[in-house]
Amino acid sequence: MAKTFKLQIVTQEKVAFDGDIESLVVPAENGYLGVLAHHAPLLAALTHGRVTVDTGLRTLEGEVNDGFIEVQNNTATILTSDISGDFAKNAAN
Amino acid sequence: MAENLKALRRRIRSIGNTMKITRAMEMVSAAKLRRTQSILHAGQPYAEKLQELLQRLAGAAGDSDPLFARREAGRIAIVVFTGDRGLCGGFNNNLLQMAERWIKERGKDNVDVVCMGKKARDYLGKRGYKILNAHIDLGGLPEAPLARETANELRDCFLAEDYNRVFLLYNCFISQAQYEPVVEQFLPLSPDEISEEGDGDEQKKGLHAEVEYIYEPDQKQLFARLLPAYLESMMYITLAQSMTAEHSARMMAMNNATKNCGELIDSLTLKMNKARQAAITTEILEVVGGADALKG
Numbered sequence: 001m002a003k004t005f006k007l008q009i010v011t012q013e014k015v016a017f018d019g020d021i022e023s024l025v026v027p028a029e030n031g032y033l034g035v036l037a038h039h040a041p042l043l044a045a046l047t048h049g050r051v052t053v054d055t056g057l058r059t060l061e062g063e064v065n066d067g068f069i070e071v072q073n074n075t076a077t078i079l080t081s082d083i084s085g086d087f088a089k090n091a092a093n
Numbered sequence: 094m095a096e097n098l099k100a101l102r103r104r105i106r107s108i109g110n111t112m113k114i115t116r117a118m119e120m121v122s123a124a125k126l127r128r129t130q131s132i133l134h135a136g137q138p139y140a141e142k143l144q145e146l147l148q149r150l151a152g153a154a155g156d157s158d159p160l161f162a163r164r165e166a167g168r169i170a171i172v173v174f175t176g177d178r179g180l181c182g183g184f185n186n187n188l189l190q191m192a193e194r195w196i197k198e199r200g201k202d203n204v205d206v207v208c209m210g211k212k213a214r215d216y217l218g219k220r221g222y223k224i225l226n227a228h229i230d231l232g233g234l235p236e237a238p239l240a241r242e243t244a245n246e247l248r249d250c251f252l253a254e255d256y257n258r259v260f261l262l263y264n265c266f267i268s269q270a271q272y273e274p275v276v277e278q279f280l281p282l283s284p285d286e287i288s289e290e291g292d293g294d295e296q297k298k299g300l301h302a303e304v305e306y307i308y309e310p311d312q313k314q315l316f317a318r319l320l321p322a323y324l325e326s327m328m329y330i331t332l333a334q335s336m337t338a339e340h341s342a343r344m345m346a347m348n349n350a351t352k353n354c355g356e357l358i359d360s361l362t363l364k365m366n367k368a369r370q371a372a373i374t375t376e377i378l379e380v381v382g383g384a385d386a387l388k389g
Contacts, residue, residue, distance in 0.1 A: 010142055012237045012329055014135040028309055043146065044309040045318050068319065070146060072306075079142055081237060081325065 003037035006075040007053065009062075009087055016087040017053070017060070024076060025052040026069050033069075035076055042071040046080065051087075062087040098372065101365040105358055112354035118180070119347035125233055126269070126340035132235055133266070133333040140326045147323060149306075150316040151284065157313075159252055160282050160320050167257035169203055170225065170247060171196065172279070173217065174263035174335035175210035177231055181343035184264060185212040188274045192262055195276060196222060205256070207243065209332065235336050240329035248324055251280045263331050264338035270345060272338035279327065282320065 002022045009017035024035040027049025035042075046067040053060040067080030173192050175185045189212070196204045201222065208214040208227035218224055226246070228239060247259050259280040264272045308315055 008138075010139045012136060012139050012240075012326060013132065015138055030309065033309075040307055041305065042307045042309070043149075043315060044307075045315055066322075068146065068315075068322075070142075077142060079139060079146070079322070081241065081322070 002056065004056065005035075005037040005039075007078070008076070009051075009078045009080070009083060011079075011083055012081050016062075016083050019055065021053050022056045023054045025050075026078065027051070027064065028069070035069075035071055038074055039071045039076070041073075042069070044069050046078070051078065051083065051085075060086040098365065098368050101361055101368060105361050105365065108354050108357050108361070112351055112358070115347045115350040115354060119344055119351060122340050122344035122347060126337065126344055129234060129333060129337040129340055133330070133337050136235075136326075136330055136333060140330055143319065143323055143326055147316070147319050150312050150319065158282075158317055158320060160248070160280065160324075161284060162281055164254070164257040164281075167203075168205065168255065169199055169258045169260065170205045170207060170250065170256040171260045171262055171276075172207040172209060172243065172247070173213040174261070174331065175208075175212040175216075176336075176339040176343075177211040177229060177233075179212065180346060181339055182346035182349075184272070184339055184342035184346075185210075185216075188262065188264055189213065189216045191274045191276075192217065193220070195262065207247070209243075209335070231332075231336070233336060233340070235329060235333040237325075237329055240332050241325045244325045244328040245321070247279065248321060256280075261328075261331050263335040264342070266334050266338040266341065269341050272342060277331070279324070282323075 004020040004022055007017060007019065007021045007024060008015065022037070026033050026035070026044075027047050028044045029047050032049070033044065046064055046069060048065050049063070051062050051064055062083045062085030064078075064080045064083050067078060070077045070079070171192070173188070175188055179185065192206075192213070196206070205223050205225040206213075206217055207225050208217060208229075210231060211229045214224065214227040214229060218227075226243075228243065231239070247256075250256050251259055258278065261277045261279050263275065263277075265275045266272050
């Protein structure tokens with residue numbers, strides 16, 4: 001089993017996702033950016049695009065328009081004003 | 094006498110109906126209060142994280158961003174947060190009176206108002222204050238798009254130097270039974286506000302400082318992108334605060350109204366019973382008097 005790391009997706013209205021995942025792809029300013037476990041500390045701005053999360057059991061997808069991602073200490077945090085797709089439904093995940 | 098009795102009975106019934114309405118409104122407000130409170134609570138992580146990121150970048154980027162620019166004098170904008178409806182005690186009135194005082198202190202002609210809620214628009218519009226924009230029919234629940242739009246509009250005005258200072262005036266929700274009108278500065282941002290932090294975070298910050306981050310784009314640009322998001326979040330939280338306070342104010346006002354109705358019914362019932370008894374006594378006296386007259 002692949003190594004996992006923590007992901008939190010926080011929107012203005014709620015915490016849309018909070019859990020352990022295997023990989024993450026986000027739309028950074030200069031192109032899509034993949035994050036795996038033990039990624040180096042990172043702070044990046046996001047642009048309009050698709051966020052893909054692989055939890056190991058299933059793949060979740062959602063769209064963002066703006067936002068930021070921070071990775072540190074094997075924890076990724078996505079800050080965005082709103083996210084659609086699978087995350088809008090999985091509010092309690 | 095009979096007339097009086099009937100009138101009393103009618104009054105008691107009508108007050109009873111009013112009581113049903115106020116009790117229903119109290120329950121509706123209680124439900125809405127719970128919802129807005131949970132929204133307010135759910136919005137905290139975003140605001141906190143954003144502040145944390147800003148703190149980390151503040152050192153590198155400094156306060157060179159135009160959103161920090163201090164310009165003395167000049168025009169002022171104030172956003173006044175009220176509700177769309179009344180029946181909530183002093184919630185709207187206290188705030189609007191404070192708004193009026195505040196604006197007069199700074200000169201009526203120097204201040205433009207952005208109204209959130211019908212009450213603010215009606216009250217301030219009627220008194221001839223210059224209204225820049227009014228958002229009404231807020232629906233009782235805080236909406237992020239509205240907050241974003243307002244924050245961006247004010248930011249643009251500030252950057253265009255239409256206004257040199259922007260303030261927010263709203264009812265701050267303290268507890269279910271307490272709220273307080275407060276004025277907060279929205280723009281320009283103050284560097285202290287962003288780097289301000291609780292004692293608990295000291296250790297955390299020390300940890301962060303040692304980590305070398307990869308920034309994309311560079312720190313300055315990131316900082317400039319984070320600031321508008323911070324303003325939006327501030328506006329959103331303020332809106333949520335004001336609405337939560339509104340529902341709690343209405344709940345309290347309706348609770349009091351229901352209590353007063355109960356007291357009124359009690360005192361009227363007592364009056365009614367006394368009147369009824371008096372009527373019966375008079376009748377008996379009349380009968381006895383009549384019987385005596387026949388005997389004699």
